[in-house]
Amino acid sequence: MKFSYSAIWDDTVALIRAHGSLIAALAGVFIFLPSLLLAYLLPQPVATEPGQLIALMSEYLRANWMWLLLENLLNMIGAIAILRLALHEGSSTVAGVIGAAFALLPFYFLASLLSSILIGIGFALLIVPGLYLVGRLTPLGAVIVAEDRRNPIDALRRSFEVTKGRGWAIFGLVLVVAIAGIIVTVVINNLFGALFLIVAGKDLGLFLTLVLASATGAAFVALLATLYAAIYRNVAGGSSAKVFQ
Template identity: 35%
Template structure:
């Protein structure tokens, strides 16, 4: 297989083209499966209250209690969000041109395989983190295309999906890592700034009490937007490295 060197500008332009071409479908999917569970979770599940003086042992106790008391909503919200992400990948896949209903059905059929592949990816990535942060991040980059392999190449063996992602990202692991890190850092700063401004405005408007509904709404909207950007970037990386198109923009010609 001929190795393709990742082109950041082409990937970014391709990601924005994907977003523009499928905006109606993916916004509808994201609204139901990404935004809504995130917002409802923020509204109805009380986050741990920290004073800032907790040591490691105290933090462990606090979060252990938090996760044990909220295991069901945490699990359900994560499952719904994961399913929504899979549907979005089906919508964006270059080999498909189906309705949202078709994509929902297709995603449902492979959701268990997708979860198994994610668990296997997480396990292998965790091993990398045991050695140092960089190996873990590198492994995450090499396995970033696993969901797309399942969706676009109809791979139903989770182990084979990992192997194909590893092959597709050959000689591009650190390039993918740097590209995604740049987007993640910029996105995190942007999302954090918007949420901080919202908190300041609502705090001033309510004499310090704030408006949790508005703050959660903004946090959920910005978080969903960030997830969408990451999804189209990962798909654009796959399209370039897989050779599906010499230029990702050709998809829309």
């Protein structure tokens, strides 16, 4: 199938329209709430001098790594559940997709870890190889979920297989969507954050700003997960009407 940005975006929109309420519920529980709780209960340090930032962040990570790992795992469960919802017909209940997500979490985590190592090595080799690997490994999570591949090495191999000749095209699409999403979330957070501070005062305004930032962040992650599902459907030979069993 031809790799078409417009077709993939149309498929992404169609998936969101078809499963919007369930995607919102999953993103709310597994992405929004963990992000909000972590930001409120364990706020990141603010450096008064530029030289302090690295030291402060290093100490923050050492002190809170368990909670950060837990948040990351919950986010992964949410992403897997959204992929499951998008890629498997009949996965129409929250309980069903959450159960499947928990079953796949260990394999998804290991594959993501291996993927991060490969991409990190690629970035260490003059950056360009890392960017290319991002494109080749973008559908990795969707491969695991759609094809129930529980061997991380096999999932990596399959991701390279379905993205052959399309690595840069996939990277370009993800980059465009990511840049657009970041711009939109930054504008919304800054605009309404300032409004909250003016209308609600400092304490309540800051809390409302955290809520908004967590909500826009969760929406962005859910959008990317749905986009990755649509990319997989395209490169693996599917279409907006095709569902992988």
